[in-house]
Amino acid sequence: MGAAPAISPPLLVAAGVEKTFDRTRALAGAGLTLRPGEVHGLLGANGAGKSTLSKVLAGHVLPDRGEIRLAERPFRAASPREAMEAGVGIVMQETSLAPDLTVVENIFLPELGRPGLLSRGRLRRRARDLLARLGHDHALPLDAEARDLSAAQRQLVEIAKALALDTPVLIFDEPTASLSPSEVESLFAVMDRLRRDGHALVFVSHRLEEVFAITDRVTIMREGRTVADAIETASLSQADLVRHMVGQELGFIYARSGDGAPGPRGDVVLAVEGLRAPPAVVDVSFRVHRGEILGLGGLVGAGRSETAEALFGLRPRTAGRITLNGRAIAPRKPAEAVALGLGFVAEDRRRQSLVPDLSVRENLLLAHLGAHRGFGTGYRAREAAVDRLVARLGLPADRMAQGSILAFSGGMQQKVVIARWLLLEPAVLILDEPTKGVDIATRASIYAILREIAAEGVGVVLISSDFEELLGLSDRIVVLSDGRSIADLPSARLDEAKLTLLAAPRTSMARSAALLEGLAGAHRASAFWALIDGDGLICLGSAAAAGAPDPGLRPGEAFRAEETRIPTALAARRDGFVDEPDGGCATLLTPVRSAHGHDLGWIGLTLDPAAPRPDAAGVRAAIKAAMSPAGTGSDALGSSPS
């Protein structure tokens, strides 16, 4: 860990901050104390108020109450500009780029508001500088318009934009959500440099391993309150963190009913093959069985939401075959998809689901209204079914007829939207980030509902960026990356770290793909990259020279050791080549780690046993050198034990 100077006075102190939106209490006594020269983790479950507190500090949101002092002077920023001028910058979670402006213009957007002349050449030089610090001077064309960038690229521009301000306090609100592991490494290197220069950095994240890797101290929030104030990271265990974040009662949140094993799988209810809906969806295939929850995993921008929208007729498809209960379907608009038996809970509730001028009850009846044939509304015939759903989902019956749905909490709104689809008894229900902005208690009940309806025979497709939720809820996970489905695995074989690696964008896999190709070619062998865990493995990539022996692995799939042709080598994991007893092949396994100490799995090289053996130590050294990112300054952190 970086040395946090304990004696320096705090740079920023916030205490008793309160904020209420409509009727939702986002902050109820939040506080934060920042010292110069530290990276301060701000943690909490979804909806704990991390983002709201960040936005208060950055001038995006005015607090109702509370005291904030910056460098010992009262601080009250009524706008992002005021906050920037006072010395607080932010990297927003949802990117706030101007889509029509170029990368350079976006990076220096805050400066465009200043009077005086701009020197285009100087801005370009500075932009190139900043991006080079992030290790991305080549990957990001300066003159590209922001609308053409990928999610990860947009996030990088957002980071560069904040760095350009060079403010003493810099807030990173979930900056790594759409970044691949190597990009995270570069970002951490930059953060480390800023820390050494005396900046105070706030790092908002729910990826605990990242929190342990980069922060000096952490503040933990729960339900709008600060529950643990500025605790040294080194003094905490992962279990401590989780306990603070969720309170005690949530150990059972993902608990499966019954014995914990997924129930027997039914027939395939929805099959998708080669779905293509450019630009976001390139080639996606998956199958959903009756009664199972299928998770669609991946990073932000991997094409998960777009896949769901393409299935539901909200986005034109250019190729692909969709089969529902054995019948080929091709819905061109949602009304057709609904008639066929699909339901879709979209990601952006306010924009895609809620109708604010209709009553809550009518919002619940909205999909019914679309499906209803007749001149009237047909509401009366549905009365009993609606009342049953209201009771089943625990919605307040007395608030259904009157009042605006916007006055409901996010969780209640989501329940209404889910009920909207359940009323139609769909064959398949697709849910995109169903617990975004939903409080913890309601999340647990939404999980229970999803399990119930799956058990009743509905095929449930769950999209979630919260890997913990995805793993806890899904029976199987299909991983999407850059618009392609690249893996289909039982969730019991996965954990968050493996899922993160699988989900990395193709561009950041280029290095390993090139390495595998190179190894296979140079040694006339098969090369593969796998995560090995106990007696099983997940293959991430492979390459083979002509005539080389086949280790029996396919990328994106999980294997037990005995299912492969190299069980002995997998069991031994020795330093040198291991011969299989049947004499089929010899395999060298090399563990690889990122410069930061992240476990990146193993690179395997499988040779014909009769072929000349290269020097094992030499091959291993070459592999390790090739897999370590060349990010600047990563050595400083890479050496730190954590």
Place this chain on the structure above:
Amino acid sequence: MSGNPTTLPAAGPLAGPGKGAARSPVARRLLRRLEVRMLALALVIAVVLSLLSPYFLTRTNLFNILDQSVVVGIVAVGMTFVILTGGIDLSVGSVAGLCGIVLGLALQHVPIPVGIALAAGAGGLIGLVSGLLIAYFGLAAFVVTLGMMAIARSLAYIASGQTAISNIPAGLSDIVYTSILGVPGNVVFLLALYALAFAYLTYAKGGRVIYAVGSNVEAARAAGLPVLAYSVLPYVVSGALSAVAVTFSVAQLLSADPLMGNMLELDAIAAVVIGGASLYGGRGTILGTLIGVLIMVMIRNGLNLLGVSPFWQGSAIGTIIILALLVERLVSARAAR
């Protein structure tokens, strides 16, 4: 009622423990309804005018007011449909003018009911074209109907040969002067139309879809509602009702003039907005529109009774509209607290 489209989100009856619960809950609940506040405003205007002019409250004048409400009232129904979807129809006045000429020309050759049907069909067709351009091709409603406004007026002049058509069969005036239970036919039609429109917007699938489309078109589409059909329908209704409205004018004057319906769109839009509809769509009621129409007509009628010069009337009406909306905004902001 199955829906309550006028409930303002911030002013729902379930606003929780409010701060100033001084007034009785019933009064507060009533005041939160915009129609109630506007009805109160209409009554205030009526009282003021009856104090200023002894003729205002006479039976003849009250029937005058209803009679003067018919044309703008009919057009305002279509305009309410359009505005509820978040659109606007600037072409209603010109379409009325063109359809009046269509009616006048048709009546030279065909029986009265067929002539009226042809005129209404022409209005509906123009609305269909506008609606498709707006909802299917995604053009701005303001621009499309502005263009249609120019086209319809120009066609009205061309079709009429720039002069009024005055040899209208006298039988047409029966639709105005045949009274039912002592109420003139045109007023009966107006009230029936409002009852029908109210029922449609409240109890019919189409009416609820119109509200949903205006409130959040993306959510409506994603929920599988037939968004396109019910985005186009209001323009068809608006066009057809413009034709119906001008039919009553032609029936009264027994003459069709290409200038008919000039500036009618402004009165109709003003009435709908005074009635509480939001120009962003999704919010407004047919009852509110009726009150808005009455307010507009009463003011005009009162200014006439008081002998205010027609040149000053525009200023007076404009000022009163803006003041009414300003007061309404202040009141509703307070009621929301």
